[in-house]
Amino acid sequence: MTAKSEKIAIDVHHTASFLTDLLPDTCQALGRTILAFLQRVGQLSIFVGKSVMHCFLPPYFPSQIWRQLVDIGYYSLPVVGMTALFTGMVLALQSYTGFTRFNAESAIAAVVVLSVTRELAPVLAGLMVAGRVGAAIAAEIGTMRVTEQIDAMSTLSVNPFKYLIAPRVIAGTLMLPILVLVGDIIGVYGGYVIAIYRLDFSEGSYLSQTWDILETMDVISGLVKAAVFGFIVAILGCYNGFNSQRGAQGVGAATTNAVVSASIVILLFNYLLTQVFFS
């Protein structure tokens, strides 16, 4: 009996000391994680501030800006165009299956044009460009970091923020709205094609339904979103590349982080901007 109660006492004692040992450890780990996170946020904010400042302050590198405009804008056209086309088509098809049940076929044109201009063209273009451009920026700048090309640039009295980062940020912010505008047109056209050739709408009524519902603000809000998303993709690509750890693994991680973080931040800002525009 005494032996048993002794054993229980020891058990209790063990559990207690186990808990008191564990508690500071957990708190410490938690504290460290929070501190590391805050440090990251601070570091990113400084990086963003510096990048934006260097976009506006001379000297400028027009040839670099031009190269990035072509790289980010022109070469993303196929990806964004295809995405928009199929999205418009599938929207028409899907809303038809739903809306026929309520005899609301006339709303299809409205669904297509509003979803495309307000949400789908900017968000999907943003995500596609994050995959294509954000990854490329992070990989290129990350490689330049680990092979000391960025350091070399500084020793040649050229500020990497001006030569590497500002052109990409400027190009991302300017080109994504243009891409999205093209995407809007292609997406609406995709819906139109399906409506006319698959769903037997008359051309005139589908188009007039589209124009009737569409307001300038729908397009503008989408383009503003696009500019923000373009900025996000470029800045996070640059940030992750610029702070890449050493080695091929470091660059790989930087690339992954650039795409994942840009995608998440795009979705977050899409929600926030929608709230601002349409509430």
Next chain:
Amino acid sequence: MSTNGKQPKLKISGVKKHFGKKIVLDGIDLEIEQGKSLVVIGASGTGKSVMLKCVLGLLKPDEGSVMVDGEEITHVRGSERDNVMEKFGMLFQGGALFDSMRVWENVAFGLIHAKGVDRQKAWEIAIEKIVAVGLKPEVGNLYPAELSGGMQKRVSLARAIAKNPEIIFFDEPTTGLDPIMADVINDLIVSSVKGLGATALSITHDMASARKIADYVAMIHQGKIIWHGSVKDLDNSGNEYVDQFIHGRATGPITRRVA
């Protein structure tokens, strides 16, 4: 390394740098007179590259100061930093050539983008420097990836000297080259430094290279300079660390810690 009452061209005092828990530099003091060449020797991973980067302002030292011509440059930022960099030329350990640009654009990069030299003139200067490091002018139109290691080192050297710097830094200029190519690079370093009348700070663990390019030698160990003197005194330094290092002995006061 007495300064004979003259102001040193470059003066490093009490520079400290750590990464996480690891103390890499633990108070480095060095001086170089105008026109002299100092070589810092030390084992791999002792922080030689970190020291150069602290001097160049590519890394921020935790403590200490770096002075050029008697002016404090440690905390200089922005466009003033660019002006300080005007005085510097640096040959990076891995070459650090811009792989998206042709060889001549690499060499002319600082001239075109920082000094505002027009492209035609910059091209002429670049070709001149490319020839000066023993390459054919045609090499100027190739990309760095198309060159051998030795050629890349030469191009890096040409880029480092293109803007006629007052102080040139060399980070292991001969590492990874065969002995003959290494000697060619050493000769080029000596001739280009002398040709410009520049001050040089090199780091290496190649003793043949050190003997060839140094006026003075300093040895770094565990984050501190443990010996410095004239290159003539290297063989009778009376310092057992230096003796072990220059003879490449596995046993001695320097033990290989697996860090």
